[in-house]
Amino acid sequence: MRANELIELFADTAEAINETLRGFQGESRRARTKRPGQYALDVRADAAALEVLHAATVRVVSEESGASGDGDIVVVLDPVDGSSNAARNIPYWATSICALDDEGPLAALVVNQATGVVNTATRGGGAFRDGVAIKASSCDRVDDAFVSMSTFPGRLLPWKQFRVLGSCALGLCDVAAGDFDGYFDGGSVHAPWDYLGGLLMCTEAGATVVDKKDRLLAVSDVDVRRHLIAAGTNELLAQLRTAAG
Numbered sequence: 001m002r003a004n005e006l007i008e009l010f011a012d013t014a015e016a017i018n019e020t021l022r023g024f025q026g027e028s029r030r031a032r033t034k035r036p037g038q039y040a041l042d043v044r045a046d047a048a049a050l051e052v053l054h055a056a057t058v059r060v061v062s063e064e065s066g067a068s069g070d071g072d073i074v075v076v077l078d079p080v081d082g083s084s085n086a087a088r089n090i091p092y093w094a095t096s097i098c099a100l101d102d103e104g105p106l107a108a109l110v111v112n113q114a115t116g117v118v119n120t121a122t123r124g125g126g127a128f129r130d131g132v133a134i135k136a137s138s139c140d141r142v143d144d145a146f147v148s149m150s151t152f153p154g155r156l157l158p159w160k161q162f163r164v165l166g167s168c169a170l171g172l173c174d175v176a177a178g179d180f181d182g183y184f185d186g187g188s189v190h191a192p193w194d195y196l197g198g199l200l201m202c203t204e205a206g207a208t209v210v211d212k213k214d215r216l217l218a219v220s221d222v223d224v225r226r227h228l229i230a231a232g233t234n235e236l237l238a239q240l241r242t243a244a245g
């Protein structure tokens with residue numbers, strides 16, 4: 001499949017998830033499964049997504065159901081990134097979808113399901129928010145930086161401000177759009193389905209995303225976990241490394 005066809009497939013997938021969860025409110029929205037950390041809404045969203053994706057010739061790797069399907073392109077899926085936010089109606093949670101081929105990330109869509117804001121990117125084709133091209137921040141000093149993080153930092157730095165908002169996918173997209181100057185994991189780590197969509201957004205928007213130990217990020221292994229750092233400039237990236245866990 002071509003990159004633009006994948007974006008269309010991902011948009012259909014995200015809409016199927018949105019329709020499934022739209023009437024899922026109240027106490028039922030906070031219901032848990034027997035799997036640690038999993039909400040019932042995660043399972044419902046995953047089922048809706050797979051129904052769409054399995055109609056295409058792709059292999060799917062999902063946070064909720066693992067690997068399924070078959071194809072040369074691997075689609076890495078987080079049906080609900082920021083499940084706790086979604087469960088409590090905090091409007092910062094997303095569906096994140098990224099396709100990988102032999103060369104790495106090819107196409108990605110990350111949609112804030114609470115607000116409807118859609119981020120898309122294709123390799124070599126740029127990154128966009130609701131159809132408008134986005135560009136990362138030029139901030140190069142941590143003292144001037146507005147930073148997003150996951151969990152408490154290993155070391156406090158004199159950043160201008162920081163936020164802990166609960167969605168890695170959206171945090172990286174906000175770095176790509178220049179809303180945040182940087183992002184990093186504090187004591188936490190993330191799986192490929194959390195970060196791959198945001199990784200392509202950042203790359204196409206001029207930002208850099210790395211693992212703290214400089215391990216490969218463009219992978220679909222369900223057991224992989226990475227310690228992320230992202231910034232619009234290399235100077236800020238180097239400074240944030242000292243705070244990342």
